[in-house]
Amino acid sequence: MNRREFNSVLIGSVAASLAPLRLEAQTAPRVNSTRLNGHLTALSEFGKNPQGGVSRVAYSDADRAGRAAVMDWMRAARLDPKVDVAGNIMATRAGSTPALKPILFGSHIDSVPEGGNFDGDVGSLAAIEIAQTFAEHGVVTRHPLQIVIWQNEEGGLYGSRAVSGQLTADELKNVSTSGKTIADGIRFIGGDPSRIGEARRTKGDIAAYFELHIEQGGLLEAAKLNIGIVEGIVGIQQWEATVSGFANHAGTTPMDQRHDALLSAARFVDMVNRVVRSVPGRQVGTVGRIQAFPGAPNVIPGQVTCTLELRDLDDAKIARLYAQIRDEATKISAQNQTTFAFRSLHVNTAAPSDPAMRAIIGDGAKALGLTSQVMPSGAGHDAQAMAQIGPMGMIFIPSIGGISHSPKEFSRPDDIANGANVLLATVLAADQKLS
């Protein structure tokens, strides 16, 4: 969705509530930026690497220690954190209208190995900071608020998918990066995998879900914008392509008698790039892994395997691009006496955010004097699981250089405070708007 479309949605669906919402954002309390950024620095001590950044993978000692610190900060924010059966940390702040469903917001604090200090942490600590700000200013919302720290986002959204009902029992046997199975990991952080079904919520159980996160890309910084309003979380499909030719002696086989699987694979990689860029939009396509067999300098490769990944907000567009790639691969086969076979590795359907929630976020940013842009999230987030059970809205702040999953990951303290204030305004506006 572009800016023009966004404005029409805004005018069409939430025009009635625009005036009070703007007022709310302008007059709402602001978070304590020093305290919020101080908590970020303090959290980066848990799993800190000598070369910078953290390795705080889910279910590690560092993860458990970090969670304990976060729960202490929640208590300081006058919250009463509990670990649910799926291992998520949840704290509810009561609302004035008990019949209303809760508004959830939060993120995660687990990291990838050799990760950074901002991915997940910003949204988690901002959620706690907002609760503390509300407590200090005596703000009482209509809806109950639930501050959530999801467990094991990086390993595959385990905590949030348990709540949205997408996690299967079989997945509890998967081995996580920590070395523990998911089941053992959940036990390690205080959950109870044998009762994991009790964590599940269904459509209508939540009023809305919001998440603040670093962009993990370079769009906001390049455009010098403060806030990204997430249009949706992209669908992801991965395949393994196997190219079969005929391995032969690189010295004795003339160029015109070869069935060179790597030559076909090379043309495939180039073609994927061309096809993905041939249509307008923000879709991306990547070949990230490749191997040639037998893999000797003096043997013509007889077989090559490589991966193909396509991402877009529109699953139908992914399907169209894939169909075109398959067609073009057939043409490459014919040029070069090789064959292509494709096997699906992974499918994540696209998770659009709620147009009304996007409007609320955009309005909140504007009221705070911040520039913003509607944009897709190319990365996966817990918000995509929550989109299955309620209206979802997601706020991005700039990542310097677009770098993420790296010790070099960085977001400026002012951008972090801006993001937290937009989230605060969004929660208040949603509290007014939603029934």
Add this chain to the structure above:
Amino acid sequence: MNRREFNSVLIGSVAASLAPLRLEAQTAPRVNSTRLNGHLTALSEFGKNPQGGVSRVAYSDADRAGRAAVMDWMRAARLDPKVDVAGNIMATRAGSTPALKPILFGSHIDSVPEGGNFDGDVGSLAAIEIAQTFAEHGVVTRHPLQIVIWQNEEGGLYGSRAVSGQLTADELKNVSTSGKTIADGIRFIGGDPSRIGEARRTKGDIAAYFELHIEQGGLLEAAKLNIGIVEGIVGIQQWEATVSGFANHAGTTPMDQRHDALLSAARFVDMVNRVVRSVPGRQVGTVGRIQAFPGAPNVIPGQVTCTLELRDLDDAKIARLYAQIRDEATKISAQNQTTFAFRSLHVNTAAPSDPAMRAIIGDGAKALGLTSQVMPSGAGHDAQAMAQIGPMGMIFIPSIGGISHSPKEFSRPDDIANGANVLLATVLAADQKLS
């Protein structure tokens, strides 16, 4: 060299001896095809694999047992085989003019792992068969004849390079496919690596060297020809190319902001094929190995390493192709914000055969009523080491389907007998011609 050029060389340099040589080939004794092919079958028992073919890598028990069998067959051919300090099996058949230098011929019996029953074996057993035929027919040559079974051809021409003086002391420490070092391997088969220098011969120590071998390519079979007259053994150069870009998140990095090392590497592979095919000739170029880092489906590759191999009879042509490939790689870099670096892995200079020896072979084939063609050898052979110290000639017979280094390797019994008879005629003609 094409047929027309070959004929002029023939007419120019050996015209005087054409008439008697032709007579010699026509009236010379013929090898016993049944015995020769029987020995091939018998040799294929040593290191036989259940799925066909042999694994008789140099210095293995199978290699040693095969060598013992070959030496028995040499004795049956009234030869007295000895193992030289380098581990080669040598047997001399006295000539009538003791002052003349020896004419050498032979090949090797070691194989690659999971190899076939013809590569090396054909030329080795044909050499013994010729000695036996001479013995049975009371043929006495002017020159002494030396039948040679080189050790460890497949590992890198170790036996023949010891004789031609190209083997360095350091290479004795290399670990061979058998797991033994070259030094230990040479000891295992009866040589003495501490005295390896004594195996060395210099230019003028041999009258000529001839080798019969399977083509290991598909040219002769495709052209329905009996005999290949090797124009020379190609020069081989190998490099490792490293393509450097920037690894980044495959979801959050827009297509136009990527420094995708694999995209550049893919264009490189395609370009190498185009450049090598852009000029006339039989040069070949291969990218056989490729790896992308970090190598995950959801990460844009930041670095790729791949090999480049170029082969041609003309080392200067290899240098020109490489220069063009480097230039084109620079253009690819510029398209895609990546860089290329090249590191030499291996250099084998081209080894032309002797024009007079080619003429003798061609004449021998013609006298036997066989069709032939002058052609390069795309594969390396012991003959390339021998070309350093004397006139070299090499004879190819068809490989069915061009398959080699495989259990499917096959040459027809009639083609094997034809090749042996051409070698026999060649040895007799060279004995007449050479001083």
